[in-house]
Amino acid sequence: MDGDPGPLVDPGPLLRPFALRAGRPPEPASPRPSGRAPAGPLTAVRAADPADAGTEPYPEPAAVLRACARPRRVLDLAADLGLPLGVVRHLVRDLTREGRLVECPPPTADDRAVLERLREGLRAL
Numbered sequence: 001m002d003g004d005p006g007p008l009v010d011p012g013p014l015l016r017p018f019a020l021r022a023g024r025p026p027e028p029a030s031p032r033p034s035g036r037a038p039a040g041p042l043t044a045v046r047a048a049d050p051a052d053a054g055t056e057p058y059p060e061p062a063a064v065l066r067a068c069a070r071p072r073r074v075l076d077l078a079a080d081l082g083l084p085l086g087v088v089r090h091l092v093r094d095l096t097r098e099g100r101l102v103e104c105p106p107p108t109a110d111d112r113a114v115l116e117r118l119r120e121g122l123r124a125l
Contacts, residue, residue: 039092041075041085044104052100064091064101071104 039045046068047053053065063081072080078088095101 039074039089039096039103041078041089042073043092044071044073044106045077045092045096045101046071046104048100048102060087061091061095064088064095068101 047065050065050069053062056062056065060081060083064077067077067080074088074092075085077083077092078085081088083091092101096103
């Protein structure tokens with residue numbers, strides 16, 4: 001063969017989720033919301049200033065800020081960025097605490113468009 005075919009399997013991320021959380025262990029689920037509790041998976045967030053991602057020195061928070069130029073759910077962020085949900089929840093919590101992400105209010109039951117999308121999703125199942 002002429003060239004090296006390269007690795008057959010993607011080695012995956014080189015950093016452990018523990019390192020991405022700056023060494024903080026996952027916190028146990030709390031029945032009451034607090035400033036220490038990570039963001040819920042269905043919490044929608046958006047970047048307070050989308051241009052803020054350019055000043056972030058670490059790639060994971062920068063990717064979260066870029067992805068949140070429009071409101072995004074934490075669960076969707078984890079899937080799109082290829083990061084563990086627990087890591088994304090902690091990153092979102094930290095960025096929200098710093099004022100770089102803003103939580104979006106949940107849709108109200110009166111929001112007909114949301115109810116229509118829910119109905120279409122249930123039909124698709």
